[in-house]
Structures are given as structure tokens and as C-alpha cells.
Amino acid sequence: MxxxxxxxxxxxxxxxxxxxxxxxxxxxxxxxxxxxxxxxxxxxxxxxxxxxxxxxxxxxxxxxxxxxxxxxxxxxxxxxxxxxxxxxxxxSAEIVIGDTSAVMDADGLRIKTEKMSADINRENIIFNGGDLNGLVVIQKLTDKLNELKDTVNDLITKYNAHIHTTTATVGASAAPGVISATTSTAQPAKAFNKSDYENTKIKQ
Structure with a gap:
């Protein structure tokens, strides 16, 4: 030994x-x-x-x-x-492994793979060149959708309760009459919930 x-x-x-x-x-x-x-x-x-x-x-x-x-x-x-x-x-620092590269310097971090890229700088984060524009702010989207839902439901409520009135000629003189109410009603829209469409694995 x-x-x-x-x-x-x-x-x-x-x-x-x-x-x-x-x-x-x-x-x-x-x-x-x-x-x-x-x-x-x-x-x-x-x-x-x-x-x-x-x-x-x-x-x-x-x-x-x-x-x-x-x-x-x-x-x-x-x-x-x-x-x-x-x-x-x-x-600066540079790492290149196969088709994947990462470069970091005072301007930020740039990562590239064979099919994707991410550019993180002092002002923003750009994925794949940024051609699809900005990410959705999920709560603001939910609020806007619920504003639209409220408008639609208001129209539905008025539609369901609406009754036409008319002046019809009955016999020798005109008399007010009522046309029958709506025979089929619309269902109100449900509220939007961000949990239905939010990807919690990617956050901003």
C-alpha cells in the first residue's frame, strides 16, 4: 500500500x-x-x-x-x-456551450439558444426579438374584461325585461296595447378570473 x-x-x-x-x-x-x-x-x-x-x-x-x-x-x-x-x-463574461450562449456585461445579460433568446438590460426584458410586443399585465386585463362583462350584462338585463308598447286601432278608435314580452331570455356573462388564464410560472 x-x-x-x-x-x-x-x-x-x-x-x-x-x-x-x-x-x-x-x-x-x-x-x-x-x-x-x-x-x-x-x-x-x-x-x-x-x-x-x-x-x-x-x-x-x-x-x-x-x-x-x-x-x-x-x-x-x-x-x-x-x-x-x-x-x-x-x-464582461461569456459562456458558450453547444448552441447555447450567455454574455453578461454592464449593459445586462443576453442569452441565446438554438430557437430562443432573452435580452435583459437596464430598462426591459426582450424575448425572441420582441416582435410580439409587451407582456400582458394580468390584473389590468382582468379589470378591463370585467368592465366589458358589466356592460354586456347591463344590456342583457334590459333585453330580458324589455316590453314593446304600441298604439293599436282596436274597433272604432285607437287604444294603447302591449306586445308580449321577450319569450326567450339571455344568460348573464360570468365574471373573469385571472386564475383561468394566468401562467404563474412566469411572473413580472
């Missing part, structure tokens, strides 16, 4: 000494997914420091730091390219 522990320790040993430097960001290249930065110990500038493992990839998870902010850059003493380990201020 002790031999197995020694083998695991040997496999876990790094190939070279890893060091890290605190730097300030000079430039950010979002296409190449790299930054240029200067160590705060006044060492030589570091150029083309990777923001993720696969340079120039357009997928995965990537944080883009703000210019002028602090980052911690790690690199291996054998000369391997540096990579950003930690960031202070983030200008």
Missing part, C-alpha cells in the same frame, strides 16, 4: 515550479482571448497572456477583465505561456 501512495505522489508532482504575478491590464483582445499586462513589481510587460486554456477558442467560459484592473497571472517556470488565474474587475 505504501508503494501505491508513493506512485500517486510522484504522478501528482508538477513538472516545474509554478509562480504567479499580480499585474495591471493594459489591453484586452477579445478575439484572441488574451491580454497584455504589466507586473506591479515593474517587471517587463507580459504580452498575449491567455484568458482560457484554448487560445482563440470561441466556446467555453471566459472572463474579460477591465483595462487598468488587477489580475493574477500564473505561469510555469519552464517557459509555458502565462494564463490569467484571477481577475479584479470584469468587463
Amino acid at each position: 505504501s508503494d501505491l501512495r508513493n506512485i500517486i505522489r510522484q504522478l501528482a508532482q508538477p513538472d516545474g515550479e509554478t509562480v504567479a504575478l499580480v499585474c495591471t491590464v493594459d489591453e484586452v483582445d477579445k478575439t484572441a482571448r488574451t491580454i497584455d499586462c504589466t507586473p506591479i513589481n515593474e517587471g517587463a510587460p507580459l504580452l498575449g497572456v491567455n484568458l482560457q486554456a484554448n487560445q482563440e477558442a470561441d466556446y467555453g467560459f471566459c472572463l474579460f477583465p477591465e483595462k487598468g484592473s488587477f489580475v493574477v497571472v500564473g505561469f510555469v517556470a519552464d517557459g509555458a505561456a502565462g494564463v490569467v488565474l484571477l481577475t479584479e474587475k470584469i468587463e
Whole structure:
């Protein structure tokens, strides 16, 4: 068993000494997914420091730091390219998994899938481009529908109670008469209840 522990320790040993430097960001290249930065110990500038493992990839998870902010850059003493380990201020963050992507920055959050999208900004939320206009305010819709219901029921009540009067000629002289009342009555409309058509899983 002790031999197995020694083998695991040997496999876990790094190939070279890893060091890290605190730097300030000079430039950010979002296409190449790299930054240029200067160590705060006044060492030589570091150029083309990777923001993720696969340079120039357009997928995965990537944080883009703000210019002028602090980052911690790690690199291996054998000369391997540096990579950003930690960031202070983030200008934007991007996640791409298959056909799904999400980008977050100071303007908001934009999510896209193969068939849908959502844009959340400081003023509003736009689904799928916003071509269907705004969402219904459910209580205001219910109130308006019930106003219409009240108007219809008022007409129904008057219709059901209405009796025509006429002046008919009966015999030698005209005499007032009554035409028979409505033979069939209308049923009043029922009140609208938002629970009949509200989707409670999506709220605003």
C-alpha cells in the first residue's frame, strides 16, 4: 500500500515550479482571448497572456477583465505561456456551450439558444426579438374584461325585461296595447378570473 501512495505522489508532482504575478491590464483582445499586462513589481510587460486554456477558442467560459484592473497571472517556470488565474474587475463574461450562449456585461445579460433568446438590460426584458410586443399585465386585463362583462350584462338585463308598447286601432278608435314580452331570455356573462388564464410560472 505504501508503494501505491508513493506512485500517486510522484504522478501528482508538477513538472516545474509554478509562480504567479499580480499585474495591471493594459489591453484586452477579445478575439484572441488574451491580454497584455504589466507586473506591479515593474517587471517587463507580459504580452498575449491567455484568458482560457484554448487560445482563440470561441466556446467555453471566459472572463474579460477591465483595462487598468488587477489580475493574477500564473505561469510555469519552464517557459509555458502565462494564463490569467484571477481577475479584479470584469468587463464582461461569456459562456458558450453547444448552441447555447450567455454574455453578461454592464449593459445586462443576453442569452441565446438554438430557437430562443432573452435580452435583459437596464430598462426591459426582450424575448425572441420582441416582435410580439409587451407582456400582458394580468390584473389590468382582468379589470378591463370585467368592465366589458358589466356592460354586456347591463344590456342583457334590459333585453330580458324589455316590453314593446304600441298604439293599436282596436274597433272604432285607437287604444294603447302591449306586445308580449321577450319569450326567450339571455344568460348573464360570468365574471373573469385571472386564475383561468394566468401562467404563474412566469411572473413580472
